[in-house]
Amino acid sequence: xxxxxxxxxxxxxxxxxxxxxWLVKExxxxxxxxxxxEIETDKATMEFEAVDEGTIGKLLVAEGTEGVKVGTVxxxxxxxxEDASAIxxxxxxxxxxxxxxxxxxxxxxxxxxxxxxxxxxxxxxxARDPELPHGTNMKTSTVREALRDAMAEEMRRDSRVFVxxxxxxxxxxxxxxxxxxxxxxxxxxxxxxxITEYGFAGIGTGAAMGGLRPIVEFMTFNFAMQAIDHIINSxxxxxxxxGGQMRCPVVFRGPNGAASRVGAQHSQNYGPxxxxxxxxxxxxxxxxxxxxxxxxxxxxxxxxxxxxxxELVYGRSFELPELDDHVxxxxxARIMREGKDVTIVSYSIxxxxxxxxxxxxxxxxxxxxxxxxxxxxxxDKETVLASLAKTNRLVVAEEGFPVCSIASEISAICMExxxxxxxxxxxxxxxxxxPLPYAANLEKMAIIDADRIVAAVKKVTYR
Amino acid sequence: MPKAKNTAAETATEKEDFALHSLQExxxxxxxxxxxxxxxxxxxxxxxxxxxxxxxxxxxxxxxLIGGFCHLYIGQEAVAVGLQxxxxxxxxxxxxxxRDHGHMLAYGIDPKVIMAELTGREAGISKGKGGSMHMFSxxxxxxxxxxxxxxxxxxxxxxxxxxxxxxxGGVAMAYFGDGAANQGQVxxxxxxxxxxxxxxxxxxxxxxxxxxxxxxxxxxxxxxxRRGTAFRIPGMSVDGxxxxxxxxxxxxxxxxxxxxxxPVLMELNTYRYRGHSMSDPAKYRSREEVQGVREKRDPIDxxxxxxxxxxxxxxxxxxxxxxxxxxxxxxxxxxENSPEPTPSELYTDVLVESY
Numbered sequence: 001x002x003x004x005x006x007x008x009x010x011x012x013x014x015x016x017x018x019x020x021x022w023l024v025k026e027x028x029x030x031x032x033x034x035x036x037x038e039i040e041t042d043k044a045t046m047e048f049e050a051v052d053e054g055t056i057g058k059l060l061v062a063e064g065t066e067g068v069k070v071g072t073v074x075x076x077x078x079x080x081x082e083d084a085s086a087i088x089x090x091x092x093x094x095x096x097x098x099x100x101x102x103x104x105x106x107x108x109x110x111x112x113x114x115x116x117x118x119x120x121x122x123x124x125x126x127a128r129d130p131e132l133p134h135g136t137n138m139k140t141s142t143v144r145e146a147l148r149d150a151m152a153e154e155m156r157r158d159s160r161v162f163v164x165x166x167x168x169x170x171x172x173x174x175x176x177x178x179x180x181x182x183x184x185x186x187x188x189x190x191x192x193x194x195i196t197e198y199g200f201a202g203i204g205t206g207a208a209m210g211g212l213r214p215i216v217e218f219m220t221f222n223f224a225m226q227a228i229d230h231i232i233n234s235x236x237x238x239x240x241x242x243g244g245q246m247r248c249p250v251v252f253r254g255p256n257g258a259a260s261r262v263g264a265q266h267s268q269n270y271g272p273x274x275x276x277x278x279x280x281x282x283x284x285x286x287x288x289x290x291x292x293x294x295x296x297x298x299x300x301x302x303x304x305x306x307x308x309x310x311e312l313v314y315g316r317s318f319e320l321p322e323l324d325d326h327v328x329x330x331x332x333a334r335i336m337r338e339g340k341d342v343t344i345v346s347y348s349i350x351x352x353x354x355x356x357x358x359x360x361x362x363x364x365x366x367x368x369x370x371x372x373x374x375x376x377x378x379x380d381k382e383t384v385l386a387s388l389a390k391t392n393r394l395v396v397a398e399e400g401f402p403v404c405s406i407a408s409e410i411s412a413i414c415m416e417x418x419x420x421x422x423x424x425x426x427x428x429x430x431x432x433x434x435p436l437p438y439a440a441n442l443e444k445m446a447i448i449d450a451d452r453i454v455a456a457v458k459k460v461t462y463r
Numbered sequence: 464m465p466k467a468k469n470t471a472a473e474t475a476t477e478k479e480d481f482a483l484h485s486l487q488e489x490x491x492x493x494x495x496x497x498x499x500x501x502x503x504x505x506x507x508x509x510x511x512x513x514x515x516x517x518x519x520x521x522x523x524x525x526x527x528l529i530g531g532f533c534h535l536y537i538g539q540e541a542v543a544v545g546l547q548x549x550x551x552x553x554x555x556x557x558x559x560x561x562r563d564h565g566h567m568l569a570y571g572i573d574p575k576v577i578m579a580e581l582t583g584r585e586a587g588i589s590k591g592k593g594g595s596m597h598m599f600s601x602x603x604x605x606x607x608x609x610x611x612x613x614x615x616x617x618x619x620x621x622x623x624x625x626x627x628x629x630x631x632g633g634v635a636m637a638y639f640g641d642g643a644a645n646q647g648q649v650x651x652x653x654x655x656x657x658x659x660x661x662x663x664x665x666x667x668x669x670x671x672x673x674x675x676x677x678x679x680x681x682x683x684x685x686x687x688x689r690r691g692t693a694f695r696i697p698g699m700s701v702d703g704x705x706x707x708x709x710x711x712x713x714x715x716x717x718x719x720x721x722x723x724x725x726p727v728l729m730e731l732n733t734y735r736y737r738g739h740s741m742s743d744p745a746k747y748r749s750r751e752e753v754q755g756v757r758e759k760r761d762p763i764d765x766x767x768x769x770x771x772x773x774x775x776x777x778x779x780x781x782x783x784x785x786x787x788x789x790x791x792x793x794x795x796x797x798x799e800n801s802p803e804p805t806p807s808e809l810y811t812d813v814l815v816e817s818y
Binding site: 162188193194196198199200201202203204205206207208209210211212214229230233234237238239240241242243244245246247278279281301302303329330331332375378 | 556558587588589590591592593597598599600601602606607608609610611614616617618619620621622623624625626628629635647648651652654655658811812813814815816818
């Protein structure tokens with residue numbers, strides 16, 4: 001029986017990739033372990049190995065093809081005694097998201113459910129930031145590239161800036177965010193550390209006290225739990241405890257929040273944790289322009305900054321202004337979409353969902369205003385309250401636990417300082433209050449989506 | 464069993480092992496610094512200033528003028544004075560834990576602003592917002608004053624990283640106690656400091672007790688100077704009650720580090736006469752033990768006897784004591800009479816910039 005070779009998923013978040021190169025041709029004999037192809041993801045180029053022996057029958061996807069979905073049959077392997085040349089290509093399979101033609105249960109119901117982070121998917125392009133100078137040229141950039149460019153530009157500008165962390169140099173970044181920096185700046189400024197978060201966070205913090213401008217990358221913020229003592233006790237409190245004489249201009253950055261199917265220990269939003277601490281600046285951008293402009297601002301800041309990125313957003317493309325020095329103000333929220341009926345406040349990956357929800361609501365005649373907080377500390381209360389005064393209804397969408405969340409804080413601010421503007425209670429839309437489960441169906445239940453935001457908006461607008 | 468012939472690999476290992484002991488051997492060969500009379504007088508005066516200052520701080524604590532935790536350095540004076548005397552104040556940096564008053568005095572920081580910080584006054588070195596455990600003087604390259612046990616070891620490695628990055632020739636000195644020596648981040652920092660050859664001297668002030676836990680009850684390896692061996696960091700065991708041996712050991716360590724060889728680990732064997740903090744009744748050791756050290760090993764008495772042997776008169780030492788007492792009394796008056804911080808200070812220095 002012929003064996004179908006399918007496009008492999010090479011990372012937890014990979015949905016598609018480029019078939020960069022075939023290393024075999026039709027009719028080749030292969031044995032288990034032979035390298036069949038090179039596949040490029042947005043993070044790395046990976047080799048695809050044979051796991052069975054046989055003869056390559058058909059190569060179904062030409063090399064150089066981009067956007068090959070995971071699971072697509074890319075080649076067929078003839079087993080022992082089969083005539084490789086006689087093998088037919090399989091019929092195109094029904095796509096996962098296509099509805100079955102009849103009302104019957106689909107034949108594929110044994111397939112695993114979609115990952116919960118599919119809930120967080122959004123294709124909506126953010127509108128151009130009205131604060132940008134008139135006539136600014138725009139180019140398309142991924143968030144990943146925008147972050148890298150921000151670091152590179154600041155490293156060119158200030159020799160005190162350096163980046164350290166696990167796999168940031170020779171590996172080019174565990175999530176490829178520091179790609180190319182080693183080549184340009186060399187090993188004294190792009191430094192691979194051992195896997196010792198507590199130690200290197202302390203070294204980075206001490207280097208900032210000693211007058212440098214460190215960027216400390218955590219492979220993910222889950223691992224920064226090992227280092228949180230230095231972030232809070234050493235970095236955040238120094239300026240105050242020294243009566244303003246000892247500064248600590250360090251940036252702690254890395255991916256934060258739920259990734260795909262990585263389980264409870266690798267899926268948590270630490271925004272509320274750090275936003276709780278006076279002495280820290282906490283930034284959580286969404287699109288490429290904000291990622292770049294705010295990371296540059298963070299590196300220049302005299303204060304310690306926790307800069308929360310999101311793995312699922314790294315690969316998203318947005319318009320990025322082509323400016324020589326694109327620096328954005330810390331502590332200012334951004335109105336992503338104007339509306340008069342309700343305000344949806346969010347940040348980081350939640351912004352995409354808020355925009356999706358606003359789009360869906362517009363189709364039903366509800367005009368939602370979407371605010372991206374961008375900075376979680378200091379929080380831009382004024383923008384939130386001004387919008388509330390206009391719409392009189394507010395929903396907070398947050399990819400994270402509900403208890404003691406940013407959403408809780410926004411609710412409290414609205415009650416304490418915007419009570420007279422409220423025509424309905426503020427509603428929080430957060431993840432379920434459980435450790436993030438591994439099983440795809442449970443993960444999907446746990447993580448917020450645009451539909452939940454739409455439902456919350458309908459609740460506060462009494463529709 | 465007959466001794467096997469050394470293989471080439473074993474010989475190489477032995478050579479490396481020798482390198483780990485070479486600083487200790489250099490010290491053992493010639494243990495004591497030979498000071499001029501003036502130098503020893505200066506060491507003596509600094510040690511005396513620390514002792515009188517700390518005694519006064521203890522009194523003010525008893526009067527309720529100093530709050531919170533207050534960790535006195537009495538008994539350990541020779542460590543800070545001997546080591547600091549060998550540093551280059553124009554480029555080297557220092558960091559320590561919460562038992563920090565003595566270090567600051569040894570660095571020449573004005574006792575008035577230290578005492579005023581202890582009493583929580585506006586004139587304090589941290590404007591009264593840091594307290595006994597959290598004092599800093601960037602001007603003197605003294606980077607704290609850290610309240611979390613062991614944090615200063617990683618932070619100190621960061622200071623050393625900055626020296627190396629800037630190529631300014633400076634060395635960082637990170638002090639910590641025998642208790643902090645058991646913290647995990649210490650070993651993470653040893654690893655990176657050795658890996659990157661950072662210019663740092665790790666100084667373990669072994670005063671015998673991690674709070675109330677005697678060294679042998681809390682540490683599997685009580686010879687702390689050996690604890691860098693796994694990271695190929697040479698160690699030195701030093702009598703921390705003899706200011707001249709401390710000074711000599713510092714010179715050996717500094718020469719090694721300044722030559723670009725990476726870190727050194729020094730164990731300074733010392734003793735604290737008072738409790739861990741003011742609220743510690745020190746029931747975990749006998750009065751005789753403390754008295755024995757005071758009588759036989761006291762660093763200040765030791766220096767005093769040597770000064771007399773060098774021809775310094777009792778009267779001139781009495782004069783010096785008087786002068787130190789007056790200086791301490793002045794700092795206490797200053798600290799008692801300075802105003803508390805204005806209420807508006809509550810909100811300053813949280814962040815440097817406005818956003």
